[in-house]
Amino acid sequence: MPGSKTTSRWGYYVTGTALAILFLFPLLWSGWASLRTPSGFGLENYDRLFSSDGGVRPYHVLNSVLVSTMTVGGTLFVATLGGYAFGRFRFPGRDVLFLLTLAILMVPYATILIALYVLLGWIGLEDSLLGLSLVLIMFQLPFSIFMMRNSFEAVPKELEESAQVDGCNSFGALTRILLPAVRPGLVTVGLFAFLTSWSEFFAPLILLNSTDRFTTTLAVVNMRTASHGSIDYAALEAGVVFMAVPCLILFAFMQRSYVRGFTSGALKG
Template identity: 30%
Template sequence: MKRKQGFWTKIGVRIPLVLWSLAVLYPILWMILGAFKSNAEIYSNPWGLPDTFSFGNFFDAWSNYNIDISVFNSLIVTGVGALLTLVMAIPTAYALERLRFRGNRLLFTLYISAMMIPMVLGWIPLFFLLMQLNLLDNIFGLAIVYAVSQLPFSIFVLTSFMATIPKSLEEAAAIDGMSPYKILWKIITPLSMTGIITVTIMNMIQFWNEYFMALIFLQSENNYTLALAIDYISNETQYTNSWGTLFASLVIAIVPVIILYAIFQRRIVKGMTEGAIKG
């Protein structure tokens, strides 16, 4: 737009933008500050700065509420899940993008439409399936379920990345006598690294944050992921009122996400908007 915008228009537009920024930042900031306050201070001065920064709440959450175990469990589930997703998604994405075979389109559509189907219905049979496979209440069982649940999204993003790799590279390698396995491993995988990293970050955030499947498929406290442990503390807080401990555990949960976002902000944004536009 060429027209000069008036001074007042610019101010008027900024008011909602600034207000919404405050609405987003203030609760998060305040949660982080709350984690450093004593309980008495949270009651006397819930929305201000703490008098002294104390790490007592973190120690309490870490040792008395088993946050240490659940952080470890969440790391395992996130890592194993993300790796497993790649192992399953990369070869399939390559085959769907490059190999010609009957049913190619159909298979692709099947995977993609699974992104739109509500999985709640499947969770009841899945519960009993995991029980039969001895994977119920098992963080590796949960990692498998997570990995399969992110397959459609991962395949979708990876195929679109692989489509941009020139075919001539593979053809040249095949003429040199390279086996297709090697082509996939030595040429396609390194060249689609951008896509692989995007998908992996998205999946890791997803797995780190996931709550409901963990709630259904994990039962004993020793297997709780971070999301379940926090929910447990939150339910306790209604009786104990130890808000400081709760905030400390929320901060522990959110810090890795903030770090990933700080480093990979562009990729995350791109991955999510593209994932949503698949419809």
């Protein structure tokens, strides 16, 4: 019935709009609060965020960029090879090993951070950005390998077989044929790794001791107290917006591949 279809369509619109407002309201509120000043609106809160004692410094942003870059790169490298192995090869214990990999998701990472801190000390990576990146990569791998395995399984095997007939070995088929085909899965994995590493707070809090190695998240939290012990909420909101902007920009440019990664990769297999 035309009437029922119209009603159903309006129901989708109303529900979607309500959910959009629900999720966007905190971010819009933070943006409004970050621009509000005693005299009106301006950028005073952002100036205080970057210029006050204990505020965000350029090296804090650089540390976050380095950690995010290493985490994304390491996650993509290991997850691609792991997903390719699980999705294309048959070997003894494959299913058991894959289940053990997924079982890491059931372990709250906060419960083993102290043990990881001790382990990083043994190998000389305590209080280092590289050590922090390795920990973040480890916790990203279960989901990432799951995504990449399903992405590889969604690609017809005939493509790989035709490449091998033309003289490509397994690595050549992976780099020349399969990687372009699983690009949505790669984008999804990389985006998740970036969002996690860029906004992570608890792991840097435990694993980093030196102020000059702090990430932006730690720097924003450390400058939360203003004069007389009061909390500078306006500067904190400016820090929240500053942290959110790169994530929003990246997601805006990659949202199409991100959605395709879930629909064509994660939902198959």
